[in-house]
Amino acid sequence: MSVLPATQISHIRQTLENQIDTGLLQAGSRLPSDRVLCELFGTTRITLKDALLALEADGRIYREKHKGWHVSYPRLDYNPLYKLYFQRMVTLQNRSVETKVLATRELLASATLTREMELPALSKLYQICRLRYLDGRIVSYVEHFLKPARFPGILEQDHTKSLTQTYEEHYGLHFSRSRFSIYPAAAYGEVAQQLNITAGSPILMIKRINYDQHGTLVDCDHEYWRHDAVRIVVDSQDQQTADAPDPVPVPAGM
Amino acid sequence: MSVLPATQISHIRQTLENQIDTGLLQAGSRLPSDRVLCELFGTTRITLKDALLALEADGRIYREKHKGWHVSYPRLDYNPLYKLYFQRMVTLQNRSVETKVLATRELLASATLTREMELPALSKLYQICRLRYLDGRIVSYVEHFLKPARFPGILEQDHTKSLTQTYEEHYGLHFSRSRFSIYPAAAYGEVAQQLNITAGSPILMIKRINYDQHGTLVDCDHEYWRHDAVRIVVDSQDQQTADAPDPVPVPAGM
DNA sequence: AAGTGGTCTAGACCACCCA
DNA sequence: GGGTGGTCTAGACCACTTT
Known part of the structure; x- marks a missing residue:
């Protein structure tokens, strides 16, 4: 039939x-x-x-x-509103996560980063590159970019555990706010190599900008996910965001 | 060099x-x-x-x-926390949206839908299929699935304007909560045909389940987006969701 | 009718992984 | 070293759009 x-x-x-x-x-x-x-x-x-x-x-x-x-394996549910520990988000789903630190360095912010992080020209940043394993498989390549002034000596620390936790314990910092930008893209160069995929393969890009308890922008990260490994889950229960004022009726015919 | x-x-x-x-x-x-x-x-x-x-x-x-x-054109910012009018989300970005209704019908809920909408077996649903144009170009194919009991006679109405608006004006309903599930996928069959793309092309899937002001699940929709046309934007400013209780420290080494 | 993209054939060589 | 996937060649026919 x-x-x-x-x-x-x-x-x-x-x-x-x-x-x-x-x-x-x-x-x-x-x-x-x-x-x-x-x-x-x-x-x-x-x-x-x-x-x-x-x-x-x-x-x-x-x-x-x-x-x-x-x-493919079942996707991991990634909830951007569940702010604190990525590790905890994973264990709540009865899955395991490991992190491998690839590199830590100081560098000059690229043009894109300068814009995204609202930096003056020729700013320096700390960069931490990590690889995340879900249930033993590589699922994402993550780059963190930190404002050096806020994190003296952080490059010398252990980054295999939660970075968020290090922020709290050593720098008395917790996030009051994060802005996410999520879209499909392709992997090239270093990213493709680390994820062990062919250049031009589809990935899911998750960019995040974080603000501390004083509302100051302190760091951001770029997460390159294997596109079959993750699903974004958002629950808007009774939320109203700053950029969503009282709705105005839309003219008919739109 | x-x-x-x-x-x-x-x-x-x-x-x-x-x-x-x-x-x-x-x-x-x-x-x-x-x-x-x-x-x-x-x-x-x-x-x-x-x-x-x-x-x-x-x-x-x-x-x-x-x-x-x-x-490709610049992506549309899609903010799942900006609940009310999709049309308004678009016009705020100085872009235009049009909607074309492809079909409205009553059907038996599929196995997947029955699970997603927590329905009893052999439930009937209303389906509304629409095509969305951004600045004159097709960007998404959208299927709405409605619980018939809550929307008597809705299939006979005009669906070229906001469905959310129709809900409010004719059925005294507004959403208190929406649950989103977003992930990369591929287009086949009807979806690929309507989006005018080759079967197997990458898309971005946005599934949404909506609850009315009494917390009752009333409808859901499946949005199939051209994967280059949209970016998901989420701002977690001071939000704490129901499924994110007080965080517990994670054992070291995770 | 001409031109375009989509599908498909039948091969080749190379880089990399594993035994 | 044998097998694998990644890259690449040089064609063909068909479906569809446009003129």
Whole structure:
């Protein structure tokens, strides 16, 4: 009764999707090599790749460079309104997180950062680069940019645990406010390398700007997420934000 | 002094990106046809396509089926905490929105919807399908699912203006709370067709469940956004949500 | 009717991973 | 060293849009 797929690509996609949905292919399990799949579906590597790319775009499968295609795991719920400990957000979902520090350095703020953090020209920043593992798998590459004046000596500290916690314990700082900007993008260069994905692969970008208890902008971070690993969850219960004044009726016809 | 790109793909990508950044290619303008670009870069259509797909994943260019590649427009800021009128959110950014109603019908809730809306088995729902245009371009395909008991006769009304407004004016309803779930996905079938994109193209999925002033779940909607057309913006200013109790310190080493 | 993008074939070589 | 995925070539045919 069902309509036959119009193309080989959608046929391959639907077949694999079906095998995943019915549990024949489980989360984390590896698909056969592309040459084997080509044989299986009687097609060429390019056609097969188009089907796999569509499943990747949909977050159903993922790949690590030179290590084949795997079935994706359930997404982590990321709630931007749950401000304090990222680690706690993860453990509440019965999952585990690890953090690896890649580098800490002082640098000159780029043009984009200068704008985003409202800095004067030629400002210096501290940068902390980290890699986050969810249940043992790499899920995000994170860059923190800190205003040096507020965090003397922080580059020498241990950053494998929560940075937010370090802020509180050593600098008496807690966040009163964070501004998030979230959008789909692609990974290149260092980011793609660290996430172990092909340049040009889709990711989810999460940028965050943080203000301390005095309302002062103190740091920001750029999180590059594997796009199949996360879901943004927001609950607007009885909230009214500053930039949402009393609503005015909109003219008809809009 | 700069490192030469390792591959043709990244060379093509960087060249086009540069032309866009410097304004030589402006938002909305069409790239030359793929055969012309192949000639220009001395490569084949498949290699060129890989480069264009990477730029598409990054939201720099977009395509309409059989109509070529175009430079993307600036993203719309979408603030889930700004609850009331979507139309107003758009006009505040000095942009224009239009809505086209595609279909209205009564249907049996799917398994997924039944779970998401906490319905008993075999429930009926009203469905309203709409297409949203931002500055004249299609940006999202939206499906609303309404609990029929709460909205008698609504299928016969005009849905080209704000649905939220209709709720208020005709059914004395306003939202006290909305739960959002946002994640990257791919477009297939009806969605891809209406958005005029190729099946398997990346999109941004925004699911929303709405509660009225009595805290009762009344409707939900599924928004399929062109993934380069939107950015999620959240400001957590002094907010504490119900599912974020007093934070407990996390054991060291997490 | 001409031109465009979408799909598809049948190969090749290389870089990287693992045994 | 064998197998894998990533890159790349040089074509073909079809569906769709535009003129």
